Amino acid sequence: MTVLDRVAPPLFIFIWATGYIVAKLAAPHADPLTFLSWRYAGVLALMLGLALAARAPWPSRRDMLHLAVAGLGIQAVYLGGVWVAIRQGLPAGTAALIVNLQPVLVAALAPLIGERVAPRQWLGVALGLGGVVLVIWHKLTLGASFGPPLLLCVMALLAITGGTLYQKRFAPHFDLRTGQVVQFAAALAVTLPLAWLTEPMRIEWNASVGVAMAWSVLVLTAGGISLMFHMLRHGRVTAVSSTMYLVPSVTSVMAWLLFGETLGAQAIAGMGVTLLGVYLVVARKPTETAA
Template identity: 95%
Template sequence: MSAFDRLAPPLFIFIWATGYIVAKLAAPYADPLTFLSWRYAGVVALMLALALAARAPWPSRRDMLHLAVAGLGIQSLYLGGVWVAIRQGLPAGTAALIVNLQPVLVAALAPLIGERVAPRQWLGVALGLAGVVLVIWHKLTLAASFGPPLLLCLMALLAITGGTLYQKRFVPHFDLRTGQVVQFAAALAATLPLAWALEPMRIEWNASVLVAMAWSVLVLTAGGISLMFYMLRHGRVTAVSSTMYLVPSVTSVMAWLLFGETLGAQAIAGMGVTLLGVYLVVARKPTETSA
């Protein structure tokens, strides 16, 4: 295993965890689908410039179609569902808990793409989920557990799970620059009409929004998504998705440092349980080989 292969998971977790921080920065000043449309357009422009400068290979028409379908799930439906649900009142902790059911779904559906989930990994999936619940339990409220925001977040969960499995099954190998041009162009084509139809498309270009947009395009999307695709290419989808269990823990630490949010003993204990669960999922026996 190369040094980058070891660095990729913790770097991905850190970058992905900043998503809630970015959402908190931008939410008061930008409609969610409008912000995401600008974000997707920025990624398309950035990756297209990089691809043209490097003369990167473009996927075949068939692979473009598969990438577009996966992009609608991983980008448009997932991000759109989470951002709109939070804007409509669903607490970020509740949203994080729902979306972090993804490793459970991925583990259950992994046999469909030829992956075997060992009993040790199932134990890890269960422990990881328990740890996530402990971390964000104090943020959950019964009143916010019903209605359209909950349905939007469930849609986001199904979308990112389906998109991840679809991509791993049909187009696991592609150039990250040209592939992301295709994926984010598809996400933009789906999101922009919805923003125009459902929102006043309000966005105030102040310092908070500019920082959130720059971080979203350059780090969260171009960096975080690229790392996720790289890990999917070189590892098992069950192990890759399980790293997302660590995101609420890292986000909670960031919110504690940046915004003074509470971080109690229960949350710290949950982080430990989550770490153990993820270790059981991703650790390989000496006889195991990479997929």
């Protein structure tokens, strides 16, 4: 196992957790799909520049198609659905709970791509979900969450689950620079017209938006997505998706440090349960080898 293999999961969790912090910074100053369009364009320019400078290999036409399909799910539909749902009134805690059903769906569907989920891992998936509920329970207001925003968040959950499994099955190996050019071009091609049709395309360029955009492009998307793709390439999709369970815990700690949000004993207990659940999913028995 390389150094990158060891540091990728905790680094990915930290980076992914900052997404909620970025959303909190940008939300008052930018329409969601408009912000995401700028974000996709920024990543596209960055990765294209890196790919051309390094003369990186480009995927075949067939692989480009597969990467574009996966990118639409992982980027355009997932992020767009969550951001618009929260903007339309879905509580962030409810959105986090729905999105964190992903490891359950991935574990259930993993046999479709040839992965076996052991009983110990199923226990870990269940514990992880229970821990997430404990962490964000005080933020849940499910009674006011029905309607289009809830449907958008469910759509986002299905999109990232389907996109992750699709990529693992049909395009597991590709250059991260050229592959992301394809994926973000596809995401931008869908998101930008939707922003133009449904939003005033308002974005106020101030310090908060500038920091949120720079972090989104350089760290969240370019760094976080690259790490996720690396983990998918070298690990089992069930284990990779289970790391998502830790994101609400890390986000809660960040919100406590940065914004003074409450972090009670129940949330701390939930973090412990979640950590145990993820350990049961990702830990290998001595006789197991990497996929």
